[in-house]
Amino acid sequence: MGAHSRPCQPFRSLPIRWAITTTAVVALVSLFRANAVAQDYPPYGPNVPTAHFDHAHRAHLIPPRPNLKCPVLSPSCDDVRTAQSEWNTALLGYDSLDGRSTYQPLVVRQGDRYIAYMAHHAGCAINRLNGQTEVNGTSIIDVTDPRHPIYLHHIVGFPADCNGSLDAAGNQMVHVCGGDSLPSNSRAEAIRKHGRYYMLRSNGNSSGQPGTESHQVFDVTDPSNPVLLTTIAANETNTHKNWWECYSGIALLVGNDGTASAGRPDSAQGWQQSGSNQHVKIYNLHDPANPEYIRDFGMVGQQPGGVTVEGLVTPPTGIHGPISAGNRIYAAYGVGANGVVQILDRSKVLNGCTKPGASANCAKSPTQAEMLAPQLGWFTLPGTSLQGGHTAFPIFGEEDGKPRNLVLVTSEEGGNECTAGSAPHAIWLYDVTNEANPKYIAEDPNDPARTKMDVPDGFDNTWVGIVPGSGVADTHCGTTNCAQSGVYGPSVTPQDPPAGNKNPNSFCNQGARFGVHSSIELFYPPYYGKLAIAAWFTGGLRVFDIRNPDDPRPIAYFIPDPNDTGCGAQGGPSPGPGCTFGNTGRDGHTVNAIHTNNVEVDDRGLIYIADRAGTGMHIIKLTGEAADVAGGDDHDQDDHDHDHDDHDHGGDGR
Amino acid sequence: MIAVSLFGLAAVSVAQDTAQNTDADGLVTWLCATGAVAPDQPTRQALKIEVGRATREDVAGLLGKPWRTSNDADCEATQYGAVWEYLFNDASGTPFRLHVAFDNDGKVSLVARIPQHGRSVVLAYAADKGHQH
Numbered sequence: 076m077g078a079h080s081r082p083c084q085p086f087r088s089l090p091i092r093w094a095i096t097t098t099a100v101v102a103l104v105s106l107f108r109a110n111a112v113a114q115d116y117p118p119y120g121p122n123v124p125t126a127h128f129d130h131a132h133r134a135h136l137i138p139p140r141p142n143l144k145c146p147v148l149s150p151s152c153d154d155v156r157t158a159q160s161e162w163n164t165a166l167l168g169y170d171s172l173d174g175r176s177t178y179q180p181l182v183v184r185q186g187d188r189y190i191a192y193m194a195h196h197a198g199c200a201i202n203r204l205n206g207q208t209e210v211n212g213t214s215i216i217d218v219t220d221p222r223h224p225i226y227l228h229h230i231v232g233f234p235a236d237c238n239g240s241l242d243a244a245g246n247q248m249v250h251v252c253g254g255d256s257l258p259s260n261s262r263a264e265a266i267r268k269h270g271r272y273y274m275l276r277s278n279g280n281s282s283g284q285p286g287t288e289s290h291q292v293f294d295v296t297d298p299s300n301p302v303l304l305t306t307i308a309a310n311e312t313n314t315h316k317n318w319w320e321c322y323s324g325i326a327l328l329v330g331n332d333g334t335a336s337a338g339r340p341d342s343a344q345g346w347q348q349s350g351s352n353q354h355v356k357i358y359n360l361h362d363p364a365n366p367e368y369i370r371d372f373g374m375v376g377q378q379p380g381g382v383t384v385e386g387l388v389t390p391p392t393g394i395h396g397p398i399s400a401g402n403r404i405y406a407a408y409g410v411g412a413n414g415v416v417q418i419l420d421r422s423k424v425l426n427g428c429t430k431p432g433a434s435a436n437c438a439k440s441p442t443q444a445e446m447l448a449p450q451l452g453w454f455t456l457p458g459t460s461l462q463g464g465h466t467a468f469p470i471f472g473e474e475d476g477k478p479r480n481l482v483l484v485t486s487e488e489g490g491n492e493c494t495a496g497s498a499p500h501a502i503w504l505y506d507v508t509n510e511a512n513p514k515y516i517a518e519d520p521n522d523p524a525r526t527k528m529d530v531p532d533g534f535d536n537t538w539v540g541i542v543p544g545s546g547v548a549d550t551h552c553g554t555t556n557c558a559q560s561g562v563y564g565p566s567v568t569p570q571d572p573p574a575g576n577k578n579p580n581s582f583c584n585q586g587a588r589f590g591v592h593s594s595i596e597l598f599y600p601p602y603y604g605k606l607a608i609a610a611w612f613t614g615g616l617r618v619f620d621i622r623n624p625d626d627p628r629p630i631a632y633f634i635p636d637p638n639d640t641g642c643g644a645q646g647g648p649s650p651g652p653g654c655t656f657g658n659t660g661r662d663g664h665t666v667n668a669i670h671t672n673n674v675e676v677d678d679r680g681l682i683y684i685a686d687r688a689g690t691g692m693h694i695i696k697l698t699g700e701a702a703d704v705a706g707g708d709d710h711d712q713d714d715h716d717h718d719h720d721d722h723d724h725g726g727d728g729r
Numbered sequence: 730m731i732a733v734s735l736f737g738l739a740a741v742s743v744a745q746d747t748a749q750n751t752d753a754d755g756l757v758t759w760l761c762a763t764g765a766v767a768p769d770q771p772t773r774q775a776l777k778i779e780v781g782r783a784t785r786e787d788v789a790g791l792l793g794k795p796w797r798t799s800n801d802a803d804c805e806a807t808q809y810g811a812v813w814e815y816l817f818n819d820a821s822g823t824p825f826r827l828h829v830a831f832d833n834d835g836k837v838s839l840v841a842r843i844p845q846h847g848r849s850v851v852l853a854y855a856a857d858k859g860h861q862h
Binding site (some may be wrong): 154197211237586639640656657663665666667 | 794795802811812814824826830849856
């Protein structure tokens with residue numbers, strides 16, 4: 076394998092009260108290591124793989140046209156949707172997830188089993204296991220045999236009442252840590268957690284009931300019988316894409332404290348933001364049943380009374396999701412507009428309010444200087460206000476024997492059928508080797524989003540309906556022409572005036588969103604620094620070869636088939652047919668098409684995608700050239716069982 | 730006669746859909762595709778939904794409790810509208826769904842009939858205020 080890991084020092088950044096127990100903790104962790112979650116890279120372990128970049132010129136491949144439900148549209152066949160389409164991928168397994176809209180997939184090795192945790196948006200559907208209509212929460216599936224997933228349990232969302240709040244609840248984000256990976260402050264704590272697994276999920280999505288959200292921790296040691304352990308930050312709002320370091324216990328919880336949180340000891344009201352109403356609340360969940368509050372944090376200017384000095388808008392855009400690796404935190408702000416990515420010194424974030432001289436209310440209401448102290452760099456995105464920071468995934472590497480560190484950034488498409496005036500949302504690569512001066516790379520000035528990591532809306536790999544546009548003026552996107560962008564015009568699909576002369580065969584003609592949403596966030600060494608893997612809504616799963624990061628190229632995709640015939644035949648006892656929701660685009664155009672929302676990998680290299688339109692979970696393997704890039708042959712990747720010790724070669728302790 | 734009646738119902742819905750778009754073409758398409766077979770009772774009920782005005786309670790009063798629902802907001806739920814779907818069989822026993830979308834004010838913005846295979850048919854539509862997230 077091309078990647079190796081650099082062991083970090085998981086405890087060096089922790090507050091003193093934990094650091095003094097490091098010796099005992101290390102001993103205990105070592106004692107129980109055999110039962111720890113297998114993955115050793117973030118967020119499970121501290122080791123960050125090192126990517127090896129090159130300058131190779133590789134032929135740019137043209138993605139083949141997707142298969143269509145109606146290869147030729149006619150009065151007798153007028154279905155505009157895509158059918159299952161594979162390019163250097165193959166479908167291994169599938170589960171309908173009972174037709175629930177799904178956000179984040181997460182697959183964890185628990186002992187000798189692989190367990191998928193599928194985090195749902197708000198809604199209600201019938202649980203196949205008991206026949207009851209349940210508020211969407213978290214589906215748990217045994218995917219040890221990826222060809223035959225076994226639906227184990229559905230943890231109901233709260234409030235658990237489909238009659239009273241039919242669209243309430245939802246638990247979009249999920250992380251799982253093993254009790255033997257989490258550090259302990261005492262032998263008794265280590266023994267109590269030994270062999271156990273804990274699930275952290277965001278809970279609720281107000282839906283008109285602000286202040287009813289929280290984060291929850293479950294004991295999922297027996298994934299068929301999860302047990303709620305505790306609720307964190309009760310009465311919060313706007314919970315979303317959390318991050319949980321299993322090797323330290325540090326949890327970066329996305330949300331906001333409104334007036335409903337008053338009285339809670341860790342309530343920090345008054346944080347401000349444009350767009351998504353979110354900043355980060357930081358806890359140590361080394362003992363998941365007993366959360367330890369550390370502080371609140373975000374972009375400078377978000378703190379109570381803060382003044383905006385960076386970014387595109389006042390107050391700054393809210394955070395979408397942080398990712399930590401080594402002694403860095405990469406924070407993406409703005410979601411789908413006014414994007415900013417921030418690079419932070421993790422240790423300074425965690426310890427900034429406990430060091431001598433910190434202001435009295437630093438944890439909940441830091442000063443401007445305390446907000447700026449951990450910041451190493453920040454940047455905006457090409458298209459500026461038209462693009463947002465959704466995911467910022469770090470890729471630490473080397474090139475020609477010298478360090479070269481990158482950040483893979485995605486925006487999020489937010490409108491169905493390529494909303495007129497919006498920019499195509501895509502992926503960008505930034506070189507952050509010099510963190511104070513991030514440099515945008517892999518630029519394609521002919522692409523609407525100015526990136527080589529994009530997917531044209533036409534099935535023939537050409538752009539349809541793009542017109543010139545621009546975001547607000549800015550100089551922080553790492554290149555010239557920051558504001559320059561293409562945007563979708565008023566005439567993209569056959570629904571748009573004037574009639575005729577528009578290609579019905581377009582990803583913009585599928586009812587739902589088309590554009591990027593998110594990339595994987597786990598550091599699977601064989602893919603790390605080689606393949607960028609992303610969810611592209613109606614475009615399905617998209618994979619790019621980034622071994623030469625200055626010249627990335629598309630190399631694989633997978634577009635699932637919509638589920639027309641029901642959960643029963645494919646997913647288990649039938650709660651009823653027709654599992655892909657309809658979505659409505661331009662001029663009421665309603666299509667029950669695919670809507671690939673999020674993607675993640677497991678440590679076998681299998682790829683899991685979740686569908687926003689309730690189509691379910693697809694388990695995919697790479698084949699052909701894409702598999703070759705990962706360093707393997709085109710054989711079943713579920714036979715792989717990578718020895719992660721092979722990647723542990725020491726390093727700089729980053 | 731039945732087709733005329735169906736159009737009448739649709740027209741009521743459309744008429745209450747002031748300054749908003751409808752998919753009359755879609756309705757015609759569906760009628761043609763089904764050979765103007767008598768519309769099923771659930772679809773007749775769905776055509777009574779007043780797009781732009783009807784609330785969740787109104788829809789529940791006409792169609793009952795939905796088979797499943799969704800609000801796929803990621804983190805700003807109040808910017809999104811919910812979707813309710815109902816599951817029925819037509820006279821031939823073939824499943825179909827009635828799809829009711831609400832805007833973020835809780836009023837019905839669209840009613841569609843989704844067959845097991847093929848093209849969805851929009852029965853009535855009010856232009857969504859849209860969202861961006």
